[in-house]
Amino acid sequence: MREPSPGAAALADVEPVPGVAKPDPILIVDHVRRTFGGLVAVDVEHLELPRGAITSLIGPNGAGKTTFFNLMTGFDVADEGAGTFDGHELRKIPAHKVSNYGMVRTFQLTKALTRLTVMENMKLGAREQRGERLLLAPWAPLWQEQEQEIEARAEELLVRFKMDHMRDEMAGTLSGGQRKLLEMARALMVEPIMVMLDEPMAGVNPALTQSLLEHVKDLPHMGMSVLFVEHDMDVVMDISDWVVVMAEGRIIAEGPPEVVARNEEVIDAYIGKGHGDESRFTPVPLGAAAVADTAVREEAPPESDEGAGELASGGPDDGSGGAASDAQEGPS
Amino acid sequence: MDAITAILVSGINSAIGPTAAIYALAALGLNVHYGYTGLLNFGQVGFMLLGAYGMAITVSIYEQPLWVGVLAGFAASIALALALGAPTLRLRADYLAISTIAAAEILRFVFRSAPATPFTGGPFGIPSQVGGSGFTGTWNALNPFPPGRYNLGFLSFTHTRLWTTLVGWALVLLVVALVWALMRSPWGRVLKSIREDEDAARALGKNVFAYKMQALILGGMLGGLSGMLLALGQAAIAPDQFLPQVTFFAYTILIMGGAATVWGPVVGAALFWFLLSSVERGLIITDMMPSGTIGPTRLAFVGLLLVLLMAFRPQGLLGNKQEMMLDA
Numbered sequence: 199m200r201e202p203s204p205g206a207a208a209l210a211d212v213e214p215v216p217g218v219a220k221p222d223p224i225l226i227v228d229h230v231r232r233t234f235g236g237l238v239a240v241d242v243e244h245l246e247l248p249r250g251a252i253t254s255l256i257g258p259n260g261a262g263k264t265t266f267f268n269l270m271t272g273f274d275v276a277d278e279g280a281g282t283f284d285g286h287e288l289r290k291i292p293a294h295k296v297s298n299y300g301m302v303r304t305f306q307l308t309k310a311l312t313r314l315t316v317m318e319n320m321k322l323g324a325r326e327q328r329g330e331r332l333l334l335a336p337w338a339p340l341w342q343e344q345e346q347e348i349e350a351r352a353e354e355l356l357v358r359f360k361m362d363h364m365r366d367e368m369a370g371t372l373s374g375g376q377r378k379l380l381e382m383a384r385a386l387m388v389e390p391i392m393v394m395l396d397e398p399m400a401g402v403n404p405a406l407t408q409s410l411l412e413h414v415k416d417l418p419h420m421g422m423s424v425l426f427v428e429h430d431m432d433v434v435m436d437i438s439d440w441v442v443v444m445a446e447g448r449i450i451a452e453g454p455p456e457v458v459a460r461n462e463e464v465i466d467a468y469i470g471k472g473h474g475d476e477s478r479f480t481p482v483p484l485g486a487a488a489v490a491d492t493a494v495r496e497e498a499p500p501e502s503d504e505g506a507g508e509l510a511s512g513g514p515d516d517g518s519g520g521a522a523s524d525a526q527e528g529p530s
Numbered sequence: 531m532d533a534i535t536a537i538l539v540s541g542i543n544s545a546i547g548p549t550a551a552i553y554a555l556a557a558l559g560l561n562v563h564y565g566y567t568g569l570l571n572f573g574q575v576g577f578m579l580l581g582a583y584g585m586a587i588t589v590s591i592y593e594q595p596l597w598v599g600v601l602a603g604f605a606a607s608i609a610l611a612l613a614l615g616a617p618t619l620r621l622r623a624d625y626l627a628i629s630t631i632a633a634a635e636i637l638r639f640v641f642r643s644a645p646a647t648p649f650t651g652g653p654f655g656i657p658s659q660v661g662g663s664g665f666t667g668t669w670n671a672l673n674p675f676p677p678g679r680y681n682l683g684f685l686s687f688t689h690t691r692l693w694t695t696l697v698g699w700a701l702v703l704l705v706v707a708l709v710w711a712l713m714r715s716p717w718g719r720v721l722k723s724i725r726e727d728e729d730a731a732r733a734l735g736k737n738v739f740a741y742k743m744q745a746l747i748l749g750g751m752l753g754g755l756s757g758m759l760l761a762l763g764q765a766a767i768a769p770d771q772f773l774p775q776v777t778f779f780a781y782t783i784l785i786m787g788g789a790a791t792v793w794g795p796v797v798g799a800a801l802f803w804f805l806l807s808s809v810e811r812g813l814i815i816t817d818m819m820p821s822g823t824i825g826p827t828r829l830a831f832v833g834l835l836l837v838l839l840m841a842f843r844p845q846g847l848l849g850n851k852q853e854m855m856l857d858a
Binding site: 271272273292293294295297298302303304305309311312313314318321322323325327328329330331332334335336337338341345368370371384385387388 | 708711712714715716717718719720722723725726727729730731732733734735736737738744748852853856
């Protein structure tokens with residue numbers, strides 16, 4: 199059983215209904231709508247994300263999770279509405295400014311900068327570098343001291359992520375899982391107050407998944423809030439303090455993991471009940487994957503096991519496990 | 531044996547001559563654009579044209595001192611970078627490529643057009659009957675070498691060519707030092723990260739548009755500098771010197787020498803002109819073909835060498851193969 203996130207206690211009394219207000223939210227979203235032609239990709243009335251806690255964003259493929267990420271981080275502009283991050287208005291703010299406010303994202307398709315070394319990747323993350331100004335750049339003495347501080351900090355993070363032996367390797371030579379680790383470590387170089395992780399575990403082998411999870415769990419204890427998209431329900435149940443469920447662009451449920459897992463609407467969204475066409479939504483391995491990956495299960499709190507079990511029993515019995523593991527690898 | 535010596539001398543003469551230095555400067559600019567930042571500028575010759583004409587018009591038509599002309603040449607290059615970058619740098623890379631090649635050709639046609647003749651000398655360039663008195667007065671006055679021929683071993687220079695050569699390679703060394711200092715700095719690291727993946731740079735809080743614009747301006751100014759040296763070295767300019775192929779020669783030089791390496795454009799420029807001249811001399815000496823076909827044949831030969839280089843050493847002479855293969 200892990201130590202609960204600092205922000206988790208405040209969530210105990212929050213009613214698990216969509217759009218509920220939270221004590222001291224870090225990100226507040228209001229009336230955000232984004233359409234692509236006729237398709238409403240995101241249509242969120244109101245959402246508040248807790249500070250100092252890990253929030254999972256789940257939902258079937260095509261629910262709008264990544265679009266929501268893009269809208270919040272300035273990589274896409276909403277047709278209307280926006281959010282407020284830690285007091286900063288987010289409407290039409292470009293991505294680099296959002297990052298400088300302290301909200302840093304990673305990408306579903308990892309973006310390791312392949313022809314830079316691991317160390318260069320890390321150092322790039324540091325903010326407000328004097329040497330990044332064109333007129334100061336040619337004169338090394340003006341930025342060397344700061345560069346050394348940055349390098350020391352990067353070295354520390356690399357040790358924590360057990361990547362220090364690769365510091366001078368080109369990032370392009372790393373494996374997929376190592377790239378995910380590097381991307382997360384690089385995001386921490388920015389010294390963010392909120393980390394947005396878009397499927398950090400996708401395509402990573404189980405051993406590395408554990409290591410990645412441990413790092414994510416540490417983030418709230420280091421003063422960061424986390425929002426992450428994940429398809430693996432065991433992971434979600436294991437590490438989240440709060441779960442937000444999206445389907446067809448809208449928030450259909452939110453609450454503590456064990457409550458969300460029992461929510462009828464969530465189960466409907468995943469298996470497509472009431473739409474008469476199950477192929478519209480790809481089922482996700484709710485309880486099914488728990489059997490396959492015992493390592494995660496051991497870490498999971500008992501309530502979440504129960505919740506995951508209930509979800510699984512709500513799903514179709516016929517071979518959902520097979521279809522689910524395919525879906526897990528697909529983009530959302 | 532004499533034939534081989536003659537071929538080598540001709541090649542070396544070109545490799546260390548002013549033209550190689552001029553192309554090295556243009557390719558150094560392209561290296562900042564393409565090699566380090568990943569900007570596809572196919573109109574480097576447009577920056578050269580504006581540098582050359584900006585300087586020449588200011589000095590010969592408006593009768594300003596040379597240093598004002600040089601500032602005007604740089605200002606014109608910067609203006610082109612801003613005009614091209616502002617609308618295209620937020621878009622995908624191919625928009626910049628298309629706009630730059632078009633802009634360079636538009637500039638050439640505008641500068642040779644009839645309405646522009648009072649300023650540009652039209653197709654005849656500067657100096658011309660309609661243009662002013664020329665722009666090399668100060669340049670020649672600054673030349674410390676008294677008129678005459680200078681022999682360095684088997685090479686022979688006129689005093690003007692020697693002057694242009696020295697200034698040209700001195701500028702190349704200065705620019706190499708500047709590029710080296712910039713690319714080892716955090717600023718250079720941001721450029722390289724933009725080349726690799728600009729969204730990742732954005733996510734880490736870098737203002738990608740501003741950095742791309744800075745790179746476009748810096749590389750464009752090096753193009754302008756190259757054009758000014760070209761104009762001063764030959765004491766005249768005409769619009770049809772600034773054909774698109776000049777840009778492609780500069781790209782050939784950059785790729786032969788090794789993109790994203792500090793010395794690549796310099797080595798590439800010397801090698802490119804060594805090959806062009808020695809092949810030409812070889813074809814003349816052996817008398818294998820009518821003189822009219824020698825020009826195209828030497829280009830075909832260099833093209834063939836480039837193909838072989840790409841097949842066996844795609845990273846260029848100075849590039850790092852391991853790095854090249856990491857293209858993800």
